[in-house]
Amino acid sequence: MSLTGTPFFVVTILLVVLTVVVLVLVWNRIPGPAPVKTTARVGLIVFSQFTAVLMVLVFVNNRMGPFYDTWGSLFGQDASVQLTASGGSGDGRGASGASDVSAQKLSFGKYNSDVLSADAVGPESRIKGDIYVWLPPQYNEPAYAHTDFPVLELLPGTPGTPKAWFGSMHADSAMRTLMSEGKVKPMILVSAKINMFGGSRDSGCANLPGSYQTATWLAKDVPALMKHNFRVSGNPKNWGIAGYSAGGYCAANLTVKYPQVFHAGVSMSGYNAPDAAVVLKDPALAAANNPLLLLEKAKQQPDIVLMAQGVRTDGTTVEDARALIRALHKPGTSQVLTLSSGDHDTRTFIKEMTPMLTWMSKQITGR
Structure with a gap:
């Protein structure tokens, strides 16, 4: 899936919605002792924040640039050159x-x-x-x-x-x-x-x-x-x-x-x-x-x-x-x-x- 464009941005929006829903539904249903519950809840919070930040970054990349137009350019793998x-x-x-x-x-x-x-x-x-x-x-x-x-x-x-x-x-x-x-x-x-x-x-x-x-x-x-x-x-x-x-x-x-x-x-x-x-x-x-x-x-x-x-x-x-x-x-x-x-x-x-x-x-x- 392309880094830029509507499809991937829609995926990031759905991912944010999904993590929020999961967070609400499982918050009080996590099994195990208190340390396990706390760790799982912190993990869910961190993941939900990550998806929100990802959505914003994709929006900014699409709207303000694009700064990176392919996955390769994002990770520094997009350069293609032959030397003279x-x-x-x-x-x-x-x-x-x-x-x-x-x-x-x-x-x-x-x-x-x-x-x-x-x-x-x-x-x-x-x-x-x-x-x-x-x-x-x-x-x-x-x-x-x-x-x-x-x-x-x-x-x-x-x-x-x-x-x-x-x-x-x-x-x-x-x-x-x-x-x-x-x-x-x-x-x-x-x-x-x-x-x-x-x-x-x-x-x-x-x-x-x-x-x-x-x-x-x-x-x-x-x-x-x-x-x-x-x-x-x-x-x-x-x-x-x-x-x-x-x-x-x-x-x-x-x-x-x-x-x-x-x-x-x-x-x-x-x-x-x-x-x-x-x-x-x-x-x-x-x-x-x-x-x-x-x-x-x-x-x-x-x-x-x-x-x-x-x-x-x-x-x-x-x-x-x-x-x-x-x-x-x-x-x-x-x-x-x-x-x-x-x-x-x-x-x-x-x-x-x-x-x-x-x-x-x-x-x-x-x-």
Whole structure:
């Protein structure tokens, strides 16, 4: 039975009801001496509390994320990757935006009425992950038959899954609304797996020596797969990347490191320095994946624009946002957006999404 969705949630509700009924019926009917009765009653109480907590956790996972979309991802067993012939070494510095290996033609199903989904293998990283694609209505209209569309890549947080952008975040609905209001132009949205280890362990969106080449997957393979399967622009000026929380850090980092792929990046309640343990244990790797440090040390900064968003009541997100934009020698249309209040949660990320999409449209669609 799937971890997400209605059936398992219904099972947890029934389990809560059943344990309460059992508790009431057997409380005074437990046989044996007093210590046995006490132990059994305590056990029933603990089990009933466990079922109630389980029900709430499943509800939150379904409603706010999903943070974990499979049993494997929950228990850290969902990562599926093959290392490159070189053993997965390298940090991606100086890599080109296009993969040297041909991308596969994907077989897409439907995640919902508007969003396509597929399992893909990165032609260079050899990472196997799910991707979700939203095509604007114009994509299938005759007037746009020869149009190559701009692309916005969307990154979730950790823990989190790419489907959250079209589940709890409703990015597809937001795009339809904003297009109808004339605030954004058509662009394709794609969200891809970023959490390679499964569970709550963060792989840091970096190329880990001898392990997951997550940066290559996100900045080279996903664009290559999109170019092979859809009519998308090959010009980096028409490509952007955005994310929330850990995904916001990743978006800023990948924009700085791969300007030949992404012209615009948005960090929504993100941070500037890596915090994944697997990255921090290697000082050189941590320094190579610190977008603020990279900008500050660069004699010639890349031709990029950034939006950094923060919330005054959410840790150092505002300070980090200001520092990132302040580090740009030529900020151009880059900007900081600050919310006065909010938590580090989906509700706040949704508030940040509308200005993100509006700003991004101006950067990558020429509006």
